Amino acid sequence: MSDIVAQTLPGEQIRITTDTATEPFWQxxxxxxxxxxxxxxxxxxxxxxxxFCPECQSTEKNWPELSGRATVYSYVVVHGFPGLPDITLVPVVVEFADAGQARLVTNAVGVNPEDVQIGMELTVDFVDIADGWKLPVFRPSAD
Structure with a gap:
């Protein structure tokens, strides 16, 4: 087993844009x-x-807060990134128990990439990124 730990790109290199549909998520x-x-x-x-809702076409929205607990639905391990040859990233698709079939593409961090597996339980954390925003990332659950 290696001692490599998955991380995100340096926060100052991550920039987002928002629109009326995504602003509440980022706020x-x-x-x-x-x-x-x-x-x-x-x-x-x-x-x-x-x-709009893909099920009923409604434009009405709620923004319930989730527990922050998720499971790995899919993942990949990336060794190196342009300009950052020593970084190891683990992009994951996570699924939330408290949000139907909703899934989010994010990053697993603070974990050895060899330990990541489908169904692994993760918990949300937030890292600072450019322009004062925060990025949700996921760490292995403590329990």
Whole structure:
């Protein structure tokens, strides 16, 4: 087993853009809260947020706060990144127990890439990125 630990790109290199559909997600992340877009009419969760519900076409939204617990649905290990040859990234698709079938593409951090597996339990954390925003990332659950 190696002693490599997955991380994110340096925060100052991560920039986001928002629009009316995604702004509530990013504002909540600034407060270290994980939220998901939920249709206010049919209850369908969707991530990433979209202007209308793919199930019923409603434009009405709620933004419930999630527990922050997720499981790995899919992942890949990336060794090196342009300009950062020694970095190891583990992009993951996570699924939330408290948000229907909603999934989020994010990063697993603070874990040996060899230990990541489908179904692994993770917990949200937030890292500072450019322009005062915070990025939700996921660490192995303590329990």
């Amino acid at each position: 909540a992340a600034k407060e270290k809260r994980l939220v998901a877009c939920q249709c206010a009419d049919c209850g369908h969760f969707r991530m990433p947020p979209t202007p």
